[in-house]
Amino acid sequence: MNPTFNLPHPNRRQMLAGLASFASFAAVGTGGTAFAQGAKYPSKAVTLVVPYSAGGGTDIVGRLMAQRLSELWGQSVVVDNRTGANGVIGSSTVARSAPDGHTLLLVVGSHAVNPVLMKSLPYDTDKAFTPITNIANSPSVLVVQANGPYKTLADLLAAARKEELGCGYSEGQTRLTGELIRQVGHLKLTGVPYKGGAPIMVDIIGGHLPMGVTSVLTALPHVRSGALRVVGVAADRRMPLFPDAMTFKEAGLNGVESLSWYGLFGPAGLPAPIVAQINQDLKKVAADPAVQKQMHDQGADITLTPPAEFRTFLASETKKWSLVAQRGGITAE
Numbered sequence: 056m057n058p059t060f061n062l063p064h065p066n067r068r069q070m071l072a073g074l075a076s077f078a079s080f081a082a083v084g085t086g087g088t089a090f091a092q093g094a095k096y097p098s099k100a101v102t103l104v105v106p107y108s109a110g111g112g113t114d115i116v117g118r119l120m121a122q123r124l125s126e127l128w129g130q131s132v133v134v135d136n137r138t139g140a141n142g143v144i145g146s147s148t149v150a151r152s153a154p155d156g157h158t159l160l161l162v163v164g165s166h167a168v169n170p171v172l173m174k175s176l177p178y179d180t181d182k183a184f185t186p187i188t189n190i191a192n193s194p195s196v197l198v199v200q201a202n203g204p205y206k207t208l209a210d211l212l213a214a215a216r217k218e219e220l221g222c223g224y225s226e227g228q229t230r231l232t233g234e235l236i237r238q239v240g241h242l243k244l245t246g247v248p249y250k251g252g253a254p255i256m257v258d259i260i261g262g263h264l265p266m267g268v269t270s271v272l273t274a275l276p277h278v279r280s281g282a283l284r285v286v287g288v289a290a291d292r293r294m295p296l297f298p299d300a301m302t303f304k305e306a307g308l309n310g311v312e313s314l315s316w317y318g319l320f321g322p323a324g325l326p327a328p329i330v331a332q333i334n335q336d337l338k339k340v341a342a343d344p345a346v347q348k349q350m351h352d353q354g355a356d357i358t359l360t361p362p363a364e365f366r367t368f369l370a371s372e373t374k375k376w377s378l379v380a381q382r383g384g385i386t387a388e
Contacts, residue, residue, distance in 0.1 A: 100131040106145025112272035123340040150183040154324035167372040168227035174387040185325035186365045191355040195313040197287035208287040208301045215242040223255035223267030232313040234383045239308045271354030289313040
């Protein structure tokens with residue numbers, strides 16, 4: 056026979072207090088923020104941190120998405136350009152913010168490359184953020200002077216096998232993309248660092264630099280003006296924007312792929328229901344033909360990958376560029 060214990064029966068006030076304590080404990084155990092089922096999100100203005108300069112590719116994508124989400128949510132979505140340290144300063148701001156979905160981060164591929172090239176970061180790139188989605192992809196491109204000696208990628212590669220040529224880059228991923236091209240093509244390339252994509256374009260147009268790796272959005276205005284030519288596309292297929300530009304695979308350089316992806320993150324601990332809602336709402340935004348055309352005109356393909364798939368992609372990007380750096384003897388600074 057089981058022993059009988061005479062325990063006091065809890066009154067209603069005690070039961071409610073116990074439930075409140077449990078709810079408080081559960082909130083702490085899930086990142087410090089409880090998101091009630093059915094709660095309205097967003098409940099106030101949302102800040103979208105873009106850790107790069109205004110007018111760049113990420114800023115353009117961010118402002119487009121911010122405008123459309125503002126209309127959908129009935130709340131302001133404000134783009135905050137917090138530049139510096141290749142995206143680290145703005146990213147740090149988001150890493151320290153409350154995980155309630157009202158502070159978000161939009162970054163490009165350098166976010167996954169920074170751990171490879173920087174000895175010390177103020178956050179753990181893998182643990183400090185919640186991946187929400189990869190909004191869009193756009194391949195890196197290789198550009199030359201439109202009226203210069205290199206009309207095709209084959210011309211440029213042939214020259215770079217005979218003589219030392221400089222290749223401009225402005226951040227971690229473009230640097231490693233140039234290094235990957237050098238490795239796979241067995242080329243005599245020397246990386247030339249710049250503080251931004253714009254000065255690279257100026258020096259190529261002026262004939263001071265043979266080539267540079269950059270984003271589609273950086274190159275596009277100069278291509279349309281007739282000053283630059285895109286000769287190489289770091290993707291698995293040609294781009295309608297530059298139909299005459301070969302892929303590196305077509306030129307015999309298998310494996311030279313480099314995507315300028317636009318990734319959306321929240322701070323660590325962002326509740327799954329908020330992540331799901333942002334994904335769902337971005338799909339509504341992306342279904343608009345006007346949005347699709349704007350992204351297409353900028354050379355970007357809308358992807359909107361699920362969070363788990365995006366996290367896997369991030370890990371693969373960091374691993375890929377780590378191997379490129381190791382083979383090239385490039386160490387973190």
